Amino acid sequence: xxxxxxxxxxxxxxxxxxxxxxxxxxxxxxxxxxxxxxxxxxxxxxxxxxxxxxxxxxxxxxxxxxxxxxxxxxxxxxxxxxxxxxxxxxxxxxxxxxxxxxxxxxxxxxxxxxxxxxxxxxxxxxxxxxxxxxxxxxxxxxxxxxxxxxxxxxxxxxxxxxxxxxxxxxxxxxxxxxxxxxxxxxxxxxxxxxxxxxxxxxxxxxxxxxxxxxxxxxxxxxxxxxxxxxxxxxxxxxxxxxxxxxxxxxxxxxxxxxxxxxxxxxxxxxxxxxxxxxxxxxxxxxxxxxxxxxxxxxxxxxxxxxxxxxxxxxxxxxxxxxxxxxxxxxxxxxxxxxxxxxxxxxxxxxxxxxxxxxxxxxxxxxxxxxxxxxxxxxxxxxxxxxxxxxxxxxxxxxxxxxxxxxxxxxxxxxxxxxxxxxxxxxxxxxxxxxxxxxxxxxxxxxxxxxxxxxxxxxxxxxxxxxxxxxxx
Amino acid sequence: xxxxxxxxxxxxxxxxxxxxxxxxxxxxxxxxxxxxxxxxxxxxxxxxxxxxxxxxxxxxxxxxxxxxxxxxxxxxxxxxxxxxxxxxxxxxxxxxxxxxxxxxxxxxxxxxxxxxxxxxxxxxxxxxxxxxxxxxxxxxxxxxxxxxxxxxxxxxxxxxxxxxxxxxxxxxxxxxxxxxxxxxxxxxxxxxxxxxxxxxxxxxxxxxxxxxxxxxxxxxxxxxxxxxxxxxxxxxxxxxxxxxxxxxxxxxxxxxxxxxxxxxxxxxxxxxxxxxxxxxxxxxxxxxxxxxxxxxxxxxxxxxxxxxxxxxxxxxxxxxxxxxxxxxxxxxxxxxxxxxxxxxxxxxxxxxxxxxxxxxxxxxxxxxxxxxxxxxxxxxxxxxxxxxxxxxxxxxxxxxxxxxxxxxxxxxxxxxx
Numbered sequence: 001x002x003x004x005x006x007x008x009x010x011x012x013x014x015x016x017x018x019x020x021x022x023x024x025x026x027x028x029x030x031x032x033x034x035x036x037x038x039x040x041x042x043x044x045x046x047x048x049x050x051x052x053x054x055x056x057x058x059x060x061x062x063x064x065x066x067x068x069x070x071x072x073x074x075x076x077x078x079x080x081x082x083x084x085x086x087x088x089x090x091x092x093x094x095x096x097x098x099x100x101x102x103x104x105x106x107x108x109x110x111x112x113x114x115x116x117x118x119x120x121x122x123x124x125x126x127x128x129x130x131x132x133x134x135x136x137x138x139x140x141x142x143x144x145x146x147x148x149x150x151x152x153x154x155x156x157x158x159x160x161x162x163x164x165x166x167x168x169x170x171x172x173x174x175x176x177x178x179x180x181x182x183x184x185x186x187x188x189x190x191x192x193x194x195x196x197x198x199x200x201x202x203x204x205x206x207x208x209x210x211x212x213x214x215x216x217x218x219x220x221x222x223x224x225x226x227x228x229x230x231x232x233x234x235x236x237x238x239x240x241x242x243x244x245x246x247x248x249x250x251x252x253x254x255x256x257x258x259x260x261x262x263x264x265x266x267x268x269x270x271x272x273x274x275x276x277x278x279x280x281x282x283x284x285x286x287x288x289x290x291x292x293x294x295x296x297x298x299x300x301x302x303x304x305x306x307x308x309x310x311x312x313x314x315x316x317x318x319x320x321x322x323x324x325x326x327x328x329x330x331x332x333x334x335x336x337x338x339x340x341x342x343x344x345x346x347x348x349x350x351x352x353x354x355x356x357x358x359x360x361x362x363x364x365x366x367x368x369x370x371x372x373x374x375x376x377x378x379x380x381x382x383x384x385x386x387x388x389x390x391x392x393x394x395x396x397x398x399x400x401x402x403x404x405x406x407x408x409x410x411x412x413x414x415x416x417x418x419x420x421x422x423x424x425x426x427x428x429x430x431x432x433x434x435x436x437x438x439x440x441x442x443x444x445x446x447x448x449x450x451x452x453x454x455x456x457x458x459x460x461x462x463x464x465x466x467x468x469x470x471x472x
Numbered sequence: 473x474x475x476x477x478x479x480x481x482x483x484x485x486x487x488x489x490x491x492x493x494x495x496x497x498x499x500x501x502x503x504x505x506x507x508x509x510x511x512x513x514x515x516x517x518x519x520x521x522x523x524x525x526x527x528x529x530x531x532x533x534x535x536x537x538x539x540x541x542x543x544x545x546x547x548x549x550x551x552x553x554x555x556x557x558x559x560x561x562x563x564x565x566x567x568x569x570x571x572x573x574x575x576x577x578x579x580x581x582x583x584x585x586x587x588x589x590x591x592x593x594x595x596x597x598x599x600x601x602x603x604x605x606x607x608x609x610x611x612x613x614x615x616x617x618x619x620x621x622x623x624x625x626x627x628x629x630x631x632x633x634x635x636x637x638x639x640x641x642x643x644x645x646x647x648x649x650x651x652x653x654x655x656x657x658x659x660x661x662x663x664x665x666x667x668x669x670x671x672x673x674x675x676x677x678x679x680x681x682x683x684x685x686x687x688x689x690x691x692x693x694x695x696x697x698x699x700x701x702x703x704x705x706x707x708x709x710x711x712x713x714x715x716x717x718x719x720x721x722x723x724x725x726x727x728x729x730x731x732x733x734x735x736x737x738x739x740x741x742x743x744x745x746x747x748x749x750x751x752x753x754x755x756x757x758x759x760x761x762x763x764x765x766x767x768x769x770x771x772x773x774x775x776x777x778x779x780x781x782x783x784x785x786x787x788x789x790x791x792x793x794x795x796x797x798x799x800x801x802x803x804x805x806x807x808x809x810x811x812x813x814x815x816x817x818x819x820x821x822x823x824x825x826x827x828x829x830x831x832x833x834x835x836x837x838x839x840x841x842x843x844x845x846x847x848x849x850x851x852x853x854x855x856x857x858x859x860x861x862x863x864x865x866x867x868x869x870x871x872x873x874x875x876x877x878x879x880x881x882x883x884x885x886x887x888x889x
Contacts, residue, residue, distance in 0.1 A: 018727035023736065030743035276508075276873070280866035282819055284826040285858030288844050292854050410734045414823055418845070428735055429827060432742035440739055447732040 001463065008456045012449075019448045020441065021072065027437055028068040034437040053197075060201040061219055062437065075441065077205060078216050085211065088203030090128040096135075100124065103138040107145065109188035118189075118196050125199050126157065131208065148174045148187040160198045170194055217445075218438035220431075226442045229427065234446065236308065237412050237423035243339065244346045244408060249397065252351055253390070256358025260366065261385060268359075275352035283345050283411055287418035290341050306420045308338050345415045350404050357400055361393035395466055402458035406451040499804050502878035509874035512867030519864065523686040524562045527555045530638035530679035532618040537633035539624070546621065547636065550613060553606035558686075560602040561595075568595050616641075619648035626652050638667070640676035642683040642835045649674065662852040669852035671843055677852050680835035681860060687836050688864055691752055691821040692814035698756025700810055703763025704803075708794050710764065711771025721764070729761045734820065741829040748831055751824065755817050762809050770802030805879055811872030815865045822861050837861050 413425035431439035657674035668677035825838025
């Protein structure tokens with residue numbers, strides 16, 4: 001069994017890669033590119049110091065100056081738990097740091113503690129980027145910086161192509177500064193400043209350093225860590241689903257079994273008609289109707305319309321209680337109150353399908369030989385139904401669950417946007433509209449992993465529930 | 473040997489098509505005796521009629537009017553290329569069906585079996601030609617002043633005018649209403665003047681609903697059509713060749729069934745802009761998996777049967793073996809999937825429109841339902857678009873259900889209807 005699970009998990013990887021590649025390249029080849037407003041129409045920003053800074057920041061964060069295939073590789077490397085270290089993530093030990101500091105300490109540029117820090121930082125960046133010994137880089141920096149104008153070649157060492165205009169201006173400035181009396185430190189600092197601007201945050205994949213690392217989902221366009229964003233949003237959607245699934249299953253099992261037992265009776269026909277109709281009712285219609293008539297001051301203002309908590313939920317006690325000012329519903333009851341309408345919207349569609357499946361399975365089993373045998377042996381009718389038939393009728397429900405779980409997440413997109421719940425569904429819409437590549441990729445990754453994971457879980461559950469099924 | 477050859481010849485003559493056509497007809501016959509399926513079919517036929525005659529039913533341009541003694545028809549002169557193509561398609565289909573009926577009534581059985589395919593081909597040619605000609609000849613009309621006729625009528629410039637049953641175009645915002653009748657046209661409740669009320673922009677909801685039936689039907693049909701063609705082709709090739717083609721195809725199937733379609737659609741709309749055609753293509757490109765898996769399984773069973781081996785041995789081209797000989801034997805159950813998938817596609821389109829990702833100017837049920845969220849007490853906007861989506865999805869689901877039961881040998885058990 002364990003071997004089977006591992007094999008399935010490994011087979012999941014190419015599929016996942018395919019899904020991610022499709023989504024990534026759809027974004028990469030779109031006419032505006034990703035990033036939209038933040039990056040200008042074609043990913044370019046009109047020149048100017050701020051624009052240059054912004055573009056640099058985006059390039060460092062997303063590598064969007066690279067070819068599209070390389071960008072995808074870079075993203076994959078960043079997300080994968082097995083991969084290559086980025087040069088920006090390499091940390092040097094304290095003794096190396098101290099040595100470099102000592103080597104640069106007596107330079108003329110050391111007019112201020114901050115300027116020495118900057119010089120050390122530049123040295124370490126170059127060392128990590130070019131995979132050289134930091135001491136050698138420090139020595140090289142010493143000799144090069146003796147003549148700041150000549151030291152312009154340092155940019156080339158870092159694969160930085162300076163804009164022609166920027167390079168000419170810098171060169172002139174360095175020239176005038178170094179000609180001036182005592183201008184050398186200033187010229188050196190000016191150069192280091194420019195170097196630090198160009199290379200801080202620049203990172204390249206160090207193919208010589210493969211290994212295990214923490215997956216990194218990157219940074220959203222607004223500068224938040226995607227993992228933090230997901231940690232905030234995914235539990236909300238999870239909560240909705242964790243509440244919805246048991247409700248669907250409990251009701252579906254009971255109504256399915258009852259309908260099958262009273263086959264052809266009015267209960268059976270009624271439930272059949274109701275659920276086929278319910279299955280076709282669009283979630284958004286239900287949502288809008290419920291909002292309009294049950295969460296609206298104009299009709300019945302029974303339920304709240306927005307979010308998962310009331311405004312003052314944080315100040316509430318956890319459980320309902322009576323205080324001096326009267327009854328306080330408390331945090332828990334407040335949340336349940338907010339959850340009723342969204343959960344109803346998510347429940348009824350799956351309920352209809354599941355009941356139908358359950359009824360069919362029970363009918364199939366009721367007609368089978370082993371049930372006749374059990375009855376012939378004198379097993380009470382209730383025991384036949386709830387022990388023998390039910391256990392065997394659960395198999396199709398397990399099969400259906402693998403389709404139901406991803407569809408609940410899709411349903412969450414609509415429900416969350418109707419009831420203004422800040423969950424993953426709403427996040428994915430916001431991310432798409434902001435053209436936020438890292439967030440879109442992260443939500444795709446989660447949704448795809450969920451779908452594929454549900455399939456594996458289904459097969460495993462199947463083997464557990466049905467001893468005849470074996471994958472060995 | 474000679475008898476064997478004769479058998480093969482018989483099989484190839486009209487063998488593979490005849491029993492299959494019989495099967496399809498039998499299944500359809502069994503399907504549409506069920507109440508649910510008949511109800512669904514009636515609703516869909518009604519929708520088709522609404523879609524085809526939308527410009528005649530709901531239009532601000534009068535059907536006929538007389539100004540200074542000259543009679544003109546602004547409605548006809550303002551028909552778009554799509555309107556004309558749809559009308560021609562409808563009437564030519566009626567005409568061809570009539571011709572077929574006459575032939576069947578007066579001639580031998582031979583002509584009956586021969587007319588089907590040429591008839592469909594003629595119809596497709598007519599529709600395609602009309603579409604092209606209409607697209608060339610009919611100028612697109614922007615910025616029409618839709619209130620001019622009402623204003624002219626109030627000013628007494630018209631001698632007489634025959635208006636459409638709903639005298640408002642879907643984009644008619646009734647800008648004249650406030651000055652002429654002192655009624656604010658926004659968010660009016662349902663009334664005899666506006667059967668389903670008006671939107672927040674002052675557009676007539678009933679008119680928009682009628683015109684929106686086009687999008688719902690088109691999305692369902694075309695996206696399912698694309699998915700069907702893709703799925704049957706890919707699945708057929710996978711099943712016929714098996715081996716590494718199958719292996720590769722299955723990976724493709726896995727990838728496409730793991731992509732969350734709604735996320736993909738939202739993303740594509742955000743990155744590539746809103747377009748009905750793009751939406752259809754994407755729905756088609758992501759919806760083929762079900763058909764492929766089914767047809768593959770069917771073809772794996774069929775690939776070594778005698779009639780396929782015979783067809784291959786006779787050196788028939790690949791497409792002929794695949795689509796003329798094998799496909800008719802495995803196509804009927806695909807209809808079930810297709811029916812459910814049309815329902816799913818319509819639901820997806822209205823979901824996208826509801827989320828504000830649909831078309832902007834073109835009316836759509838989902839978009840109307842989205843407007844209902846801020847419609848205040850205009851209940852017409854809440855009830856009718858949702859009801860239309862519900863009924864259409866229900867209709868396709870009922871037909872799919874009935875089809876499945878008709879195909880299922882032990883159907884009585886699963887028919888809950």
